[in-house]
Amino acid sequence: MSKSKKIPPNLFLEGIRNKDxxxxxxxxxxxxxxxTNHVLKNKGNKQDAEDLLAEAFMVVFQKAKDPKFSINYAVSTYVFTICKNLWLKQLRRRKFKDNGDLSDIEMAILTDDVLALMEKEERAKLYQEKIKMLDKQSQYILFLFYREKNSFKEIAQIMELKSPGYAKKLKFLAQKKLIKLVKQDPRYEELKS
Amino acid sequence: MKKKDLFLFFMQYSQGIISKEDKIKLEKLLKKFPELSEEWEMHLELYEILSDSDTAEFRDWIVDLIKNVSSQKDFSNSKAENQDL
Incomplete structure (x- = not known):
């Protein structure tokens, strides 16, 4: 596919659904x-831009689960607007003065459900970040329990633990550590409100 | 004790095996100790986030793809391409 070829919104949504x-x-x-240009001009860095774009794609991914969902704007306008709004929110959280209002098109794109998904994605990102801060054993037990849907008996076998009861205890402790880490992050309170 | 009960209820709840009686107990517990509501909400949110494999896999895939695209070009010094996409 040529780089300059315009991608229609429905093709983009199919691409998201099929991980194309x-x-x-x-x-x-x-x-x-x-x-990147927008973020660099507004007190951010390259990594911030990449994180924003990932969050924007996650919002579209969630929206695209609804087969009736369609995008009535150019794809880049849609994605960029989500990024722009996410960045505005981050700047406000970082106590920076934001620079400017959103245009009418941008306001139209940011419907309540899109805004709600953006907040949900920000919270999910916070949890994911904190999981990576846990020790390997805690990460693994949460992965086996939540992602792989293993029972405590299976977890005890996989991790060579002394009993399913001990696996349950470790999972409880891992979850407790994770919740503590999330609560300690100042973003948790901000994302709650 | 309260938190232990909450965790136990949560385990049953997340596995879909909570009894009607325990569900009522849980509701009473959350009503009696509002401070536990936040903990409960966090358990639910954590469960929703961690157990959604599709979303987690998609997130990992997207992050890798962005890193890959970004490493191919230093976008910080380039003008936007294909703005009409």
Whole structure:
């Protein structure tokens, strides 16, 4: 696919649903420079831009689960607007003065459900970040329990623990540590309100 | 003790095996100790986030793809491409 070829919104949504890397990469190549330029001009860095773009794609991924969902704007406008709004929120949280209001098109894109998904994604990202801060054993037990849906008996076998009861205790402690880490992060309170 | 009860209820709840009686007990517990509501909400949220494999896999995939696209070009010094995409 040519880089300059315009991707219709329905094709983009199909690409998201089917994890089509060709389509998604093409959209990323168009959006990443826009997002990076915007973030660099507004007190952020390259990593912030990449994180924002990932969050925006996650919002579209959640929206695309609804087969009736459609995008009535250019794909790059849609994705960039989500990034722009996410960045505005982050700047406000970091107590920076934000620079400017959103245009009418941008306001139209940011419907209540999109805003709610953005908040949900920010909270999910916070949990994911904190999971990575846990020790390997805690990460593994949470992975086996939640992602792989293993029973405590199975977890005890996989991790060579003395009993399912002990696996249950370890999982409880891992979860407790995770919740403590999330609660300690100042973003937790901000994302709650 | 309260937190232990909450965790026990949560385990049953997340496995879909909570009895009607325990569900009522849970509701009473949350009503009696509002401070536990936040803990309960966090358990639910954590469960929703961690058990949603599709979303987690998609997130990992997207993050890798962005890193890959970003490493191919230094976007910080380039003008936006394909703005009409």
């Amino acid at each position: 890397s060709l389509i998604i990469r093409s959209v990323m190549k168009a959006c990443l420079p826009m997002v």
